[in-house]
Amino acid sequence: METNEILTAWAAAELAGSATDLDTLLHPEFVAVGPAGFVLTKQGWLDRFTNQGVTYSGFEWHGGDVRRFGDTAVVVGWYTQAGTIGDRSIDGSFSTTHIVVDDRIVGLHISNRMVPQ
Numbered sequence: 001m002e003t004n005e006i007l008t009a010w011a012a013a014e015l016a017g018s019a020t021d022l023d024t025l026l027h028p029e030f031v032a033v034g035p036a037g038f039v040l041t042k043q044g045w046l047d048r049f050t051n052q053g054v055t056y057s058g059f060e061w062h063g064g065d066v067r068r069f070g071d072t073a074v075v076v077g078w079y080t081q082a083g084t085i086g087d088r089s090i091d092g093s094f095s096t097t098h099i100v101v102d103d104r105i106v107g108l109h110i111s112n113r114m115v116p117q
Helices: 003-016 019-025 042-050
Strands: 026-033 039-041 054-062 066-069 072-085 092-101 104-112
Touching: 003 019, 003 054, 003 072, 003 092, 003 104, 019 026, 019 042, 026 042, 039 042
Parallel strands: 026 104
Antiparallel strands: 026 039, 054 072, 066 072, 072 092, 092 104
């Protein structure tokens, strides 16, 4: 699977809340840094859907150029989301850096995206 296909599948799995699909897409050593600085392992990322009640009504991924370094790909992009954790809104726009190794996402860094006004 090409890197952009992997990230498109990631966005679809996020929108669907599919921990099963994410489990396939994420590398066993996956780690994510969220926009508030929290760090999640693969299990922590999957738990957002299985135990924490994250649901999305919208999730739109905008990928960037794929930069390759041997078997590693780095992609800087952004996404917008509309959703909730329980009764709390998690709507927003976020910049991302994805690291893909051996056709699995091994790293994700997310930061709040400031949209020019």
